[in-house]
Amino acid sequence: MFLEIKGLKKYFKxxxxxxxxxxxxxxxxxxxxxxxxxxxxxxxxxxxxTLIKPNSGSIYYNGEDIIKKPKAIQQDxxxxxxxxxLYPTLSxxxxxxxxxxxxxxxxxxxxxxxxEISEIIGITDRLKHKVEKYSGGMKRRLNIGAAxxxxxxxxxxxxxxxxxxxxxxxxxxxxxxxxxKKGSTVxxxxxxxxxxxxxxxxICIMDRGKxxxxxxxxxxxxxxxxxxxxxxxxxxxxxxxIQEIEKLDFVSNVKTKDxxxxxxxxxxxxxxxxxxxxxxQEKNKLLSMDxxxxxxxxxxxxxxxxxxxx
Amino acid sequence: xxxxxxxxLKLLKDDKIMIIIMTVMALVLTFVFxxxxxxxxxxxxxxxxxxxxxLSEVLIKEMKNNNLFxxxxxxxxxxxxLIEEGKxxxxxxxxxxxxxxIENKEDMNISIFKVKDSMEIYQLxxxxxxxxxxxxxxxxxxxxTADFIEDRGISINREQEIKDVYELSAxxxxxxxxxxxxxxxxxxxxxxSYDEIIHNLIGFTLFFSTFTxxxxxxxxxxxxxxxxxxxxxxxxxxxxxxxxSFIIATFIAGFAQTLIIVLIGNYMFGVDWGPDIMVVLILFxxxxxxxxxxxxxxxxxxxTHEQLSxxxxxxxxxxxxxxxxxxPLEIITSKPLLFLANLTxxxxxxxxxxxxxxFGLDVKQVLTATGVLIFMGIIYLLAGLxxxxxxx
Numbered sequence: 001m002f003l004e005i006k007g008l009k010k011y012f013k014x015x016x017x018x019x020x021x022x023x024x025x026x027x028x029x030x031x032x033x034x035x036x037x038x039x040x041x042x043x044x045x046x047x048x049x050t051l052i053k054p055n056s057g058s059i060y061y062n063g064e065d066i067i068k069k070p071k072a073i074q075q076d077x078x079x080x081x082x083x084x085x086l087y088p089t090l091s092x093x094x095x096x097x098x099x100x101x102x103x104x105x106x107x108x109x110x111x112x113x114x115x116e117i118s119e120i121i122g123i124t125d126r127l128k129h130k131v132e133k134y135s136g137g138m139k140r141r142l143n144i145g146a147a148x149x150x151x152x153x154x155x156x157x158x159x160x161x162x163x164x165x166x167x168x169x170x171x172x173x174x175x176x177x178x179x180x181k182k183g184s185t186v187x188x189x190x191x192x193x194x195x196x197x198x199x200x201x202x203i204c205i206m207d208r209g210k211x212x213x214x215x216x217x218x219x220x221x222x223x224x225x226x227x228x229x230x231x232x233x234x235x236x237x238x239x240x241x242i243q244e245i246e247k248l249d250f251v252s253n254v255k256t257k258d259x260x261x262x263x264x265x266x267x268x269x270x271x272x273x274x275x276x277x278x279x280x281q282e283k284n285k286l287l288s289m290d291x292x293x294x295x296x297x298x299x300x301x302x303x304x305x306x307x308x309x310x
Numbered sequence: 311x312x313x314x315x316x317x318x319l320k321l322l323k324d325d326k327i328m329i330i331i332m333t334v335m336a337l338v339l340t341f342v343f344x345x346x347x348x349x350x351x352x353x354x355x356x357x358x359x360x361x362x363x364x365l366s367e368v369l370i371k372e373m374k375n376n377n378l379f380x381x382x383x384x385x386x387x388x389x390x391x392l393i394e395e396g397k398x399x400x401x402x403x404x405x406x407x408x409x410x411x412i413e414n415k416e417d418m419n420i421s422i423f424k425v426k427d428s429m430e431i432y433q434l435x436x437x438x439x440x441x442x443x444x445x446x447x448x449x450x451x452x453x454x455t456a457d458f459i460e461d462r463g464i465s466i467n468r469e470q471e472i473k474d475v476y477e478l479s480a481x482x483x484x485x486x487x488x489x490x491x492x493x494x495x496x497x498x499x500x501x502x503s504y505d506e507i508i509h510n511l512i513g514f515t516l517f518f519s520t521f522t523x524x525x526x527x528x529x530x531x532x533x534x535x536x537x538x539x540x541x542x543x544x545x546x547x548x549x550x551x552x553x554x555s556f557i558i559a560t561f562i563a564g565f566a567q568t569l570i571i572v573l574i575g576n577y578m579f580g581v582d583w584g585p586d587i588m589v590v591l592i593l594f595x596x597x598x599x600x601x602x603x604x605x606x607x608x609x610x611x612x613x614t615h616e617q618l619s620x621x622x623x624x625x626x627x628x629x630x631x632x633x634x635x636x637x638p639l640e641i642i643t644s645k646p647l648l649f650l651a652n653l654t655x656x657x658x659x660x661x662x663x664x665x666x667x668x669f670g671l672d673v674k675q676v677l678t679a680t681g682v683l684i685f686m687g688i689i690y691l692l693a694g695l696x697x698x699x700x701x702x
Contacts, residue, residue, distance in 0.1 A: 051543060086536070
């Protein structure tokens with residue numbers, strides 16, 4: 001196995017930041033760590049990147065115990081921290097040169113890699129400007145670029161799109177895909193369910209320091225037997241309305257909250273009119289309707305009873 | 311490590327305002343104090359003549375000829391007021407019967423009155439001893455000469471004869487000062503220099519350089535804040551190399567500042583650093599090393615640059631005070647304070663640089679102080695590394 005994590009624990013005094021997680025990373029895949037803030041994603045990747053030591057557990061990279069021998073992974077690792085980790089008073093070029101040299105690049109090879117990476121991250125025309133003059137999105141892209149220069153075999157990105165504009169976000173997501181195509185394995189942490197869905201081959205869902213589920217998107221959806229959902233907001237809810245909806249053969253579950261009715265159902269075209277007929281018979285006024293396909297947000301909700309962004 | 315060192319030196323431009331201010335402050339003080347060393351500063355003393363004889367007038371004339379102090383003759387009450395008000399450092403009282411004591415070769419009726427002991431009073435005492443020795447020897451020589459001539463039956467104007475011989479004798483002493491040993495201690499031969507001035511000059515140079523060193527070293531906290539520190543820690547470069555690059559860059563910044571102050575002080579303001587400036591630079595280098603490592607330890611104790619900014623002035627001002635940068639340790643009598651002074655790098659650097667400038671110590675003679683400073687630096691370095699390891 002490329003990267004193997006077993007029984008990993010990290011406690012900060014009484015806080016169980018990571019509480020005994022196991023997962024594997026296959027070479028060449030993009031694996032996502034999905035979870036809300038405080039789930040333990042950043043602590044997990046800090047341990048994988050050798051920045052902090054776990055209280056217990058093991059991390060093997062290509063068969064080497066990197067807790068005992070951090071050097072075994074450091075040269076192969078490109079780490080993109082959640083916060084921008086660059087020298088603001090230096091130019092983008094000076095920053096890239098420095099981080100490249102740290103990983104042993106020099107001369108023409110370094111210049112060539114800087115040219116290549118700055119094209120991927122889209123900052124070629126701003127390379128000579130000071131980083132403190134960059135926009136937030138550009139800083140994030142340069143932050144990624146600094147981790148890519150030495151052609152790392154494994155790249156860890158810690159929530160690289162938090163707080164940036166949609167354009168830069170798309171650029172970053174495309175860059176990650178491109179990096180992966182060139183052969184790097186990617187570990188990507190996020191609390192944006194959409195990013196994990198579109199980017200990752202496999203997803204590990206974390207909550208409160210524990211790994212609560214992992215697999216492909218379909219495997220995760222199968223875990224909870226998820227159906228399509230429709231959420232109706234009506235003028236008032238009464239028992240007869242709920243009973244009539246539950247009687248419909250394509251409805252599998254009905255939940256209510258305030259004036260909202262969440263219905264799990266088989267969302268075919270003909271079923272919409274049948275549902276509307278029930279509302280009409282009950283003389284209830286429909287205020288709004290929201291149709292939802294099952295997603296990771298719903299998986300998280302089903303497994304933890306909380307929304308991903310809570 | 312070389313790449314990290316080059317980067318740190320490049321990043322020194324971020325600290326340029328602070329470095330410039332600290333250098334300029336020290337240079338301004340160098341200018342002010344070296345101007346004083348040019349002879350414009352003279353401690354004032356008062357002379358009270360209760361004898362009012364020709365001999366006491368001759369002594370007063372001798373004292374007024376001295377270039378290190380400015381003196382004026384006052385009544386006893388006025389002199390007392392001036393001393394109490396701090397307008398003069400002390401007074402010389404020529405008591406009644408001074409002439410008779412000279413004539414009878416008895417102890418001279420002279421005393422110094424003062425409010426407190428100071429370096430200036432010690433110097434006044436030494437100078438007065440020299441003047442009195444010269445005065446009594448010249449006077450007795452003149453008197454013996456007059457006696458000798460009269461014994462031979464030659465008729466002379468005795469008073470005139472004594473005066474002439476006295477002047478001849480005093481004039482001879484100008485070229486062969488019998489108080490040479492004493493004059494070296496107070497640097498009388500080098501007219502115009504003043505011990506307290508060179509002390510303050512070195513003290514302020516050390517004091518201001520510590521601020522630059524500790525704040526440049528404190529950039530480690532800035533790196534932690536901007537996350538570049540964490541990024542370096544997970545790179546293949548060893549932690550020791552990362553930390554050493556910080557220490558070396560800080561040392562270079564601190565020593566460069568000190569070097570500029572020493573050289574500008576020497577060549578532009580005429581500050582006398584002694585016969586071998588290299589010895590002074592060796593001591594400054596050892597001091598910069600010790601303070602660099604001290605800064606590294608402080609940066610390991612505090613968590614943020616803001617905490618560093620609030621704690622550093624307290625540490626540096628108090629250690630400079632304890633170490634004698636603000637006033638000479640010679641006037642401190644408290645044993646606990648003198649013991650604490652030994653724990654500061656300032657004391658070892660200041661005392662030895664001062665003695666090197668005054669007496670021209672060579673490398674061998676400053677080995678102890680240099681060794682103590684390097685030892686302090688190593689202790690701080692080990693403590694700093696331990697703290698950094700804990701923080702990481």
